[in-house]
Amino acid sequence: MIALALGVLAAVPATAMPYRPEEDDTVLERVPERTDLERLAPLRAAVAAHPNDLTAALTLATEYIEVGRRNSDPRLVAYAQATLLPWTARPRPPEQVLVLQATALQYLHRFDEALVLLERALALQPLDGQAWLTRASLLELRGDYPQARRACARLVRSADEFTALTCLRSVDGRNGRLAVSYASLESARLDPRLPAALRAWRMVVIAEMAERLGEDQAAEADLAAALRAAGDDPYIKATYADLLLRLGRPQEVLTLLEGDESQDPLLLRLAIAALRAGSPEAARWAQAYAQRLAAAERDRDYTHLREQALYLLDVRGDARAALKAAARNWALQREPPDVRVYVRAALQAHSDADQAAIVSWLAASHYEDRSLPRISSDSARPM
Numbered sequence: 001m002i003a004l005a006l007g008v009l010a011a012v013p014a015t016a017m018p019y020r021p022e023e024d025d026t027v028l029e030r031v032p033e034r035t036d037l038e039r040l041a042p043l044r045a046a047v048a049a050h051p052n053d054l055t056a057a058l059t060l061a062t063e064y065i066e067v068g069r070r071n072s073d074p075r076l077v078a079y080a081q082a083t084l085l086p087w088t089a090r091p092r093p094p095e096q097v098l099v100l101q102a103t104a105l106q107y108l109h110r111f112d113e114a115l116v117l118l119e120r121a122l123a124l125q126p127l128d129g130q131a132w133l134t135r136a137s138l139l140e141l142r143g144d145y146p147q148a149r150r151a152c153a154r155l156v157r158s159a160d161e162f163t164a165l166t167c168l169r170s171v172d173g174r175n176g177r178l179a180v181s182y183a184s185l186e187s188a189r190l191d192p193r194l195p196a197a198l199r200a201w202r203m204v205v206i207a208e209m210a211e212r213l214g215e216d217q218a219a220e221a222d223l224a225a226a227l228r229a230a231g232d233d234p235y236i237k238a239t240y241a242d243l244l245l246r247l248g249r250p251q252e253v254l255t256l257l258e259g260d261e262s263q264d265p266l267l268l269r270l271a272i273a274a275l276r277a278g279s280p281e282a283a284r285w286a287q288a289y290a291q292r293l294a295a296a297e298r299d300r301d302y303t304h305l306r307e308q309a310l311y312l313l314d315v316r317g318d319a320r321a322a323l324k325a326a327a328r329n330w331a332l333q334r335e336p337p338d339v340r341v342y343v344r345a346a347l348q349a350h351s352d353a354d355q356a357a358i359v360s361w362l363a364a365s366h367y368e369d370r371s372l373p374r375i376s377s378d379s380a381r382p383m
Helices: 034-039 041-049 054-071 076-088 095-107 111-124 129-142 145-158 161-173 178-187 196-212 216-230 234-246 250-256 264-277 282-298 305-314 319-330 336-348 352-365
Strands: none
Touching (some): 034 054, 054 076, 095 111, 095 129, 216 234, 250 264, 305 319
16 A cells, blocks of 8 residues: 555675676666765765764665665665664664664565564554554555554544545555545545645555556546656556556557666566567567566565566466466565456466465455456356
C-alpha cells in the first residue's frame, strides 16, 4: 500500500573469490548520480563532526535511502545502516532510529524483523504516525487485512484524517469493499496544498482500485496525475508501465521509460515492451537485465522475486521457472502485482495446485481484481 515510502536493500555480502565477468560489456555496478552524493557531503561532514547529533544522523540516513530508491541502488542501504549503527548498537536505541531501521528491513522483505522493531518503537512513542503507517503497510502487503485495518485506525489519532482515510480505504479495497472504497476516495477532494508525495500516494491507491474494478481509463488518468505530482518516481512508472503492457501498448512504455535503463525494475519493463513492440533494443535490454539478475543472485539479493518472475515469464518464456519465483514471492508479499504474476505463471505452467491455492486465498480474503485472468473452478480444484 505505502509503495511510495522510502525503501532500501541489504548491503551485499563479500564473496570468497573475486567475480570475473565472461563478457567485456557486463555491467559490474551502477553508480548513483555524482550530484546526489556531492549534495550529501555537508551532511556527512556534520555527522562525522558531531557523532552524537541524532537529527543529523537521521537526516543523512534518510537521504541515503531516498537516493538508493531513486537509483535502484542496493548499496545505499549500507551507507544508511552505517550511519545508524552507533545508535542501533545502544542498549535503548531512539524511537526514530527503530522506525527508520524498520523501513529498511521492509524493503529487504524481512517483514517479521521490521514488525518487531515497530512494536519497540510504538512502545516508546504510541502516537508515532509514521510507525503506524509503516506497520499498516507491512501488514497489508502480507495480506493480513484485519491487523492492517487496526493499524490504520490508530492513524486517526496519531496522524491526520487524509492519511487515516487513505490507509483504511486501501485496506478495505483489498478485503471485500473495493467498489465502496474506490467511490469514497475518488469522490474526496484532493487539496492541492497537500505535499506532492501525499497527493501521489492517494492517486496511486485510487488508480490501483480503478484497475482492479476494470476501469482502466480512470486508472491511467490517475497514474498520469500521480507522475505529474511525484516527478520521476520509479514505483509509479513501473505501475504505469505494467498497466500499459497489460493493455497491449508497449510502444507507449518505451516512451514513458525512455532513459530509465539504470533502474532495474524499469529496465525490465523496457525489455518486455521492446520485445512486444519488435524494437531492435529488445535483445540488448534483455541481456542487460539478465546480467543484473545474475549479479543480484551472486550477491544473495532475493528482494526482487516479483521482477524475476516477470522476466522469466515475459522475456524468457519459461513458465515453470517463473512459477517457482512467483510462488516464493507469494510467500512473502501479496500486493496486486504479486497476485497477477502468480496467477499468470500458474495458468501458463498448468499448475492445478497453485491455481487451487490462489482460488482459496481469493475466497478467504474477499480480494477482487477484474483484470486477473480467469481461473476455472475445475482446474483449481484442490488435489
